[in-house]
Amino acid sequence: MKRKMIIIFLALTTAAFAADSAIYGEELITNILGYGKEGSLHLGQWFTVLQGKYFSIGFLIVALGIPAVFLIHYLIIGPKVFSHDRKKIPVFTIFHRVIHWIAGVSFLVLVPTGFIMVFGTTFGGGEFVRICKDLHALSTILFCISVVPMLIMWFKEMLPTMDDVKWMMILGGYLSKVKRPIPAGKFNAGQKMWFWVCTFGGILMILTGAVMFFQDFELAIIKSMGLTQIDFLRLSAIVHNILGMAVAALFFTHVYMSMFAIKGAIHSMITGDKEEEEVEILHSTYYKQLKEQNKV
Amino acid sequence: MSEMSRLKFYCDEGRCIECDGCSIACAEAHELPAGINRRKVITLNEGKEGLEYSLSIACMHCNDAPCEQVCPVDCFYIREDGIVLHDKETCIGCAYCLYACPFGAPQFPREGAFGAKGAMDKCTMCAGGPLETNSEKERHIYGQNRISEGRVPVCAAMCSTKALLVGDAQEVSAIYRERVLARGHGVQTSPMTWSRAYGTK
Numbered sequence: 001m002k003r004k005m006i007i008i009f010l011a012l013t014t015a016a017f018a019a020d021s022a023i024y025g026e027e028l029i030t031n032i033l034g035y036g037k038e039g040s041l042h043l044g045q046w047f048t049v050l051q052g053k054y055f056s057i058g059f060l061i062v063a064l065g066i067p068a069v070f071l072i073h074y075l076i077i078g079p080k081v082f083s084h085d086r087k088k089i090p091v092f093t094i095f096h097r098v099i100h101w102i103a104g105v106s107f108l109v110l111v112p113t114g115f116i117m118v119f120g121t122t123f124g125g126g127e128f129v130r131i132c133k134d135l136h137a138l139s140t141i142l143f144c145i146s147v148v149p150m151l152i153m154w155f156k157e158m159l160p161t162m163d164d165v166k167w168m169m170i171l172g173g174y175l176s177k178v179k180r181p182i183p184a185g186k187f188n189a190g191q192k193m194w195f196w197v198c199t200f201g202g203i204l205m206i207l208t209g210a211v212m213f214f215q216d217f218e219l220a221i222i223k224s225m226g227l228t229q230i231d232f233l234r235l236s237a238i239v240h241n242i243l244g245m246a247v248a249a250l251f252f253t254h255v256y257m258s259m260f261a262i263k264g265a266i267h268s269m270i271t272g273d274k275e276e277e278e279v280e281i282l283h284s285t286y287y288k289q290l291k292e293q294n295k296v
Numbered sequence: 297m298s299e300m301s302r303l304k305f306y307c308d309e310g311r312c313i314e315c316d317g318c319s320i321a322c323a324e325a326h327e328l329p330a331g332i333n334r335r336k337v338i339t340l341n342e343g344k345e346g347l348e349y350s351l352s353i354a355c356m357h358c359n360d361a362p363c364e365q366v367c368p369v370d371c372f373y374i375r376e377d378g379i380v381l382h383d384k385e386t387c388i389g390c391a392y393c394l395y396a397c398p399f400g401a402p403q404f405p406r407e408g409a410f411g412a413k414g415a416m417d418k419c420t421m422c423a424g425g426p427l428e429t430n431s432e433k434e435r436h437i438y439g440q441n442r443i444s445e446g447r448v449p450v451c452a453a454m455c456s457t458k459a460l461l462v463g464d465a466q467e468v469s470a471i472y473r474e475r476v477l478a479r480g481h482g483v484q485t486s487p488m489t490w491s492r493a494y495g496t497k
Contacts, residue, residue, distance in 0.1 A: 028400045029338050032353065035398035035492060044362070048396045052365035117368055117390065125369030125386035133388050134412055215391060215404070215413065234395045 022218045022229035031230050041227075043234035055241045059118045062249045070256045077177060081263045082281065088273035089296060091186065099149045100269055103198075106142035109135055111251055114244055137213055144206055151199040157186045158196065163285055164189035173282075174261065181284035188283065190257070194250045201243050208236035208243075302378045302465040303421060304494060305452075306472060306487050307352045310479065311459035314339060314350040318451035318460055322354070322419070325450040326439025332403045334419040335451055352451065352460050354419035355380065355401035356493035363393035363402065378465075379421045384437055389413035398492050421462065422449035465494075 023031075034040035092100070113132040120129045167189040173182045182188065187195070211233060222232050258266045262282070268274040276296065280287045290296045319335040328334060335354035341347035357380045364372035364380065371386035372393075382393075391413060394402040407414035424441030427434040434441060442449060452462040461468050472487055486496070 023394070024333065024336065024400055024403075028336065028353070029340060031400055032338070032398060032489070032492075033340070044396060044398060047392075048362040048365055051368075051392055051396070052362075056368075117388070120369035120388060125371055125383075125388060129369060130388045133390065137412060212391065213412070230395070230400065233391070237392065237395055 021216055023216050023233075027228045027230060030228055034228075041231055043231045043238075047234045047238060050238060050241070056118060058241075058245050059115065059248070062245050062252070063115060066249055066252045067256075070252075070260070073174070074260060077175065079261050079263050080174075080177070080179075080282075082275045082278040084264065084275055086276040087296065088271075089276055089279050089290065090272055091268060091274045091279070092272040094272065095149075096153060097269055097272060099146050099153065102142050102146035103150060106139045106146070107251055109139035110143065111248055113139070114248070118241075137209075140206060140209060143202060147199055147202050147206070154187070154195060158192050160189075160192065161185060161285075164192060179281050181280065181287075182282050184283045184285060185289075186283060186286045190253070194254050197246055197250050201247055205240060205243055205247065208240040211236040212240065301376060303357065303463060304378070304465045304468050304490075305354070305356055305421075306461045306468045306490070308457075308459040308461070308472075308475060309340075309349040309351050309488060310475070311457040312337070312350040312352060313457055313459070315456065318352045318455055321450050321454045325422075328417070328439070329405055332405060332417050334401075334403065334417065351488065352455075353399055353401075353489075354451070355397075355421075356399055356489060357419075357421055358398075358493040359495050362396035362398070366392045366396040368392060373426070375423070379423045379443070381420055381423060381425055381438075382416065382418070383426045384415040384417075387415040389415050391416070399489070422447070 031044075035044050036042060113136040116123050116129055116132040117136065123129050123132075163183040163185060166183040170182070172184075172188055172190055173180060215233065216229070218229065219232075222229070227235070258269070262278065264275070265278070279290075287296070314337050316337050319333055319337060322328070322335045323333065326334070335352060337350055337352050339348065339350045341349070357378055359378070361372065361374060361380045363382075364370075364374065367382075368390060369386050369388055371383045372380060373382070374380050389404055389412065391402065391404060393416060394400070394404070401418045403417045404413040405415075405417065406412070420438055420441075422440055422442035424430070424434045424444065425438035427437065429444045430441050440450065447453070449462050452460045455461075461471060
């Protein structure tokens with residue numbers, strides 16, 4: 001009798017488990033019936049084609065093409081070198097720097113592990129890629145901590161201005177070696193572009209990544225939009241990959257600019273101070289403001 | 297590859313009585329952990345008189361399997377006889393195969409660090425995996441390898457109404473035609489799920 005009860009209990013709980021699933025329960029039927037059929041979103045097929053053919057090509061272009069462009073830039077035009085003998089201008093508080101580096105450390109893990117997963121076959125799959133997958137998930141926590149403070153602390157200075165249009169027209173002056181004042185406030189248009197992709201794009205990366213990590217859950221908002229959980233997963237994977245390319249591309253640019261293109265620029269994020277000449281040339285509008293306020 | 301050697305699944309919706317025997321036989325034969333269901337019985341048009349029917353669904357071992365196309369670590373391989381298998385030691389549990397699959401076949405145990413998804417599990421058509429055939433390790437990781445012994449996959453073997461068939465594509469097609477003719481109604485050119493899994497021919 002007791003044994004029978006246990007069996008009935010087990011049978012009921014497993015049935016409940018299956019019914020609770022947002023993928024393998026009721027929605028399984030809609031997925032099977034709707035897959036690739038007229039009226040469906042065709043996300044299964046879109047994902048198959050994109051992931052099967054195009055995502056890896058896109059990431060390959062980002063991983064090889066962008067560093068190649070920078071190498072050519074470095075060899076032909078070369079880095080900008082500014083005098084380190086003039087005064088230092090404090091630009092980043094300790095709070096700015098700590099938040100920046102929490103995000104920075106997370107990116108140093110997120111970007112390489114992401115690439116390892118995209119090119120999983122090259123790395124042989126198995127344990128190594130699995131560990132990278134876990135590290136990718138873990139380092140997201142660091143990024144979660146830093147992204148909101150970062151969004152708030154630089155929000156005002158990152159808003160677009162007329163300088164950004166002018167900056168874009170001359171590509172920030174990076175195509176010539178001549179030291180001419182470049183129209184830019186505390187942050188130039190390139191930095192702003194990176195900031196917005198990193199914060200709002202980054203938050204979207206966290207959300208789509210979390211969707212894929214937790215996989216089997218129910219969200220009322222998604223259901224009310226008429227999206228099944230499996231289509232939500234497909235959409236998340238597509239968005240995560242495309243946005244991932246943009247984030248990686250801008251991340252490489254950010255690293256190149258701070259470490260190679262402008263000699264010593266990375267020190268401002270360590271000590272908090274920028275070289276006066278660097279500010280005068282690359283952030284001319286900001287420099288004028290500081291002059292007016294007698295801060296330099 | 298000749299059509300003769302191609303193995304396919306077929307579930308007769310006119311015969312399936314939703315007894316769930318196939319999925320339980322599968323889970324027991326392969327000693328699957330709780331929460332992993334390689335095979336499931338689904339009911340369509342539930343409650344609609346005359347339209348309600350049930351189907352047993354698992355990996356259909358598709359032609360041009362979409363799971364194989366999207367796998368970032370290329371852990372899938374398709375046998376000569378069409379059986380789609382994967383290497384669990386290469387699999388990283390990313391679940392891309394689930395997103396690509398029309399049948400919701402790939403399953404993921406929660407076993408990794410912090411509840412991350414473990415290696416994918418799915419129907420092997422009782423053909424084991426890439427390890428040494430009928431070895432203890434193969435049985436432990438992939439379940440029974442009945443195909444190697446010339447035995448029918450366990451789900452179809454125990455199906456009491458013989459709704460679930462598996463075998464050579466031409467033989468299964470012949471049985472399908474026979475049944476459709478005998479019933480004399482509801483003539484379809486091919487079984488449900490076949491156009492999606494095996495293409496229209």
